[in-house]
Amino acid sequence: MKHLLTGTAVAALLAVGLSACTNASTDPGATGGVDVPDASDQVDVATDQAAADLLPADIAKTGTIKVAMDASYPPFEMFAPDNKTIVGFDADFATAVAQKLGLKVELVNAGFDTILTGLAAGRYDLAESSFSITPERQQVVDFVTYLQGGAGIAVRPGNPEDLSMDPMVLCGHKIAAQKGTTQAIEQLPAIRQQCIDAGKEPVEPELFPSQNDAILALNSGRVDGMMADSTAISYQGALAGGKFELAPGDIYESRPTGIALPKDSPLRAAVAAAVTSLYDDGTVATLTKKWNIPDTNLAPNPGS
Structure with missing residues (x-):
């Protein structure tokens, strides 16, 4: 099913493609102190017929939805030890949405900065890769809210610089971030x-082409902290065996996180109903517990 955008809209997507979340990589073989769920540990979800009845005829007939995500951002999406199977909260959630609609799901790994343009080109039906919902993105794609999230500061063990997410505490410090992200x-x-x-002395942003580079800069002491999604920092720090940790303080600028669809996609109503149903039947609570997602990430208005 294709929902193509104009050339202007595609150009706009290229401009905002990286601006919503951090595209973080970690060593797939490193699990640190985290008990990474087995790929076969799936949550069974019953079909919600009322939601399934909202499906466009072509999708209902095909029986499968293709969902793009960047499998380098634990705990939301990453590769299992086989280096082929995509696992994580988003992978499970996309699968659960499909099950609610009586469909199968095909998870497709794609570079974060290419996902929304691929969605616009009709290569995928949905995109779920921890996309923050921003006004810029909403001009060119539609969203269904399923989580929320905000930034935090990663620090070396013991927080030697005594940093927190209070912006004034960061003044005068070198803080790393990945190029193209909301943080950067x-x-x-x-x-x-x-x-x-x-x-005060201004904060000194140090921008890196990948999240791994930013993490290396933090671990080597080239920067005092690293700014990224707070939940990802906690999980990735544990995966890395405690080489970095989340500094104290409230998350910064919490924003809704959404499943992206092509603009005016007839699939949106069914996906929104499925997301609401997953919250209502307790599936979301099960998945957040499975992947150590804190309650602060739960959406106040899921399916909106």
Whole structure:
């Protein structure tokens, strides 16, 4: 099923493609102190016929939805030890949405910065890769809210610089982030300006092409902290055997997280109903427990 966008819209997607979440990689063989669920440990979900009745005829006939995600962002999406099977909260959630609709799911690994353009080109039916919902994205794709999330600060063990997510505490410190992320494009520049306005030494953003590079800079002491999604920091730090940890403080700028669909997709109503049903029947609570997702990530208005 294809829902193509105009050339202008595709160009806009390229401009915002990286700006919503961190695209984090970790060593797939490293599990640290985290008990990574087995790929076969699936949650069975019953079909919600009322939601399934909202499916477009072509999808109902095909019986499968193709969902894109970047399998390098634990605990949301990553490769199992076989290096082929995509696992994680988003992988399970996408599978559960399909089951609610009486469908099968095909999970497709794709580079984070290519997913939304691929969605626009009709290569996928949905995209679920921890996309923050931003006004820029909403101009070119539609979303169904299923989680929320915000940024945190990763620090070396013991937090030697005594950092927290209070922007004023970060003034004068070197803070790493991955290029193209919300943290790099919006949040760190905003914090830098807050420091300047308060008469303090500005925060010094250090931007890296990948999350692995940012983590290496933190672990080697080249930067004092690293800004990324708070839940991902906690999980990835545990995967890395405690080489870094989440600094104290509230998450920064919590935003809704959404499943992306092509603009005006006839599939949206069915997906929204499925998401609501997954919250109502307790499946979401089961999945968040399975993947150590905190309650702060639960969406206040799922399916919206």
